[in-house]
Amino acid sequence: xxxxxxxxxxxxxxxxxxxxxxxxYKTSINNLQWYRQNSGRGLVHLILIRSNERExxxxxxxxxxxxxxxxxxxxxTASRAADxxxxxxxxxxxxxxxxxxxxxxxxGTKLSVIP
Amino acid sequence: DVxxxxxxxxxxxxxxxxxxxxxxxxxxHENMFxxxxxxxxxxxxxxxxxDVKMKEKGDIPEGYSVSREKKERFSLILESASTNQTSxxxxxxxxxxxxxxxxxxxPGTRLLVL
Numbered sequence: 270x271x272x273x274x275x276x277x278x279x280x281x282x283x284x285x286x287x288x289x290x291x292x293x294y295k296t297s298i299n300n301l302q303w304y305r306q307n308s309g310r311g312l313v314h315l316i317l318i319r320s321n322e323r324e325x326x327x328x329x330x331x332x333x334x335x336x337x338x339x340x341x342x343x344x345x346t347a348s349r350a351a352d353x354x355x356x357x358x359x360x361x362x363x364x365x366x367x368x369x370x371x372x373x374x375x376x377g378t379k380l381s382v383i384p
Numbered sequence: 385d386v387x388x389x390x391x392x393x394x395x396x397x398x399x400x401x402x403x404x405x406x407x408x409x410x411x412x413h414e415n416m417f418x419x420x421x422x423x424x425x426x427x428x429x430x431x432x433x434x435d436v437k438m439k440e441k442g443d444i445p446e447g448y449s450v451s452r453e454k455k456e457r458f459s460l461i462l463e464s465a466s467t468n469q470t471s472x473x474x475x476x477x478x479x480x481x482x483x484x485x486x487x488x489x490x491p492g493t494r495l496l497v498l
Contacts, residue, residue: 311489370485376426
């Protein structure tokens with residue numbers, strides 16, 4: 270079942286502007302991850318934030334997590350044309366005792382950065 | 385770098401054919417996953433495996449089966465392909481344990497069933 274829901278579905282901005290994408294989820298999680306997908310390609314992991322963390326940075330990326338609201342946001346600062354891609358949030362929940370996780374992905378936000 | 389490869393980027397099959405999609409990873413990962421991706425529906429988990437010869441159903445296993453005879457290889461099988469299985473198929477792998485949850489994806493196979 271789909272857990273994460275991204276908002277907006279599509280976002281178009283000018284190069285240099287900041288892009289903010291939001292993700293809401295329904296059940297408790299161990300962590301939340303953001304992935305990027307360039308058109309017609311596989312997904313690439315961007316950043317992971319654990320359920321006991323509130324904010325995390327990686328280069329031009331900033332992720333926040335509010336477990337009380339069951340929501341997360343991804344901020345890309347000073348966007349570039351190369352950031353044009355679809356962005357997905359994924360919530361991780363441990364799978365039984367196998368020591369592994371299942372990820373449940375949202376439907377994604379399609380970001381277009383106009384040069 | 386982790387490398388996950390999929391046997392085909394594009395595949396065209398006829399209804400009723402048996403289809404094999406192969407995925408190979410070179411980083412000795414225990415966990416492997418198969419997803420399908422459709423417009424407006426995002427990624428949905430079909431099957432996953434956390435060890436050789438082990439398999440678990442995901443959210444949409446109907447019409448699919450899997451095989452994991454070797455640690456590095458995870459195959460998705462469409463026993464009798466149907467047009468509603470036209471989709472992008474993505475394979476992923478990950479390490480086990482509670483500190484290695486990141487999944488590494490292959491480039492995807494775009495399957496068209498006529």
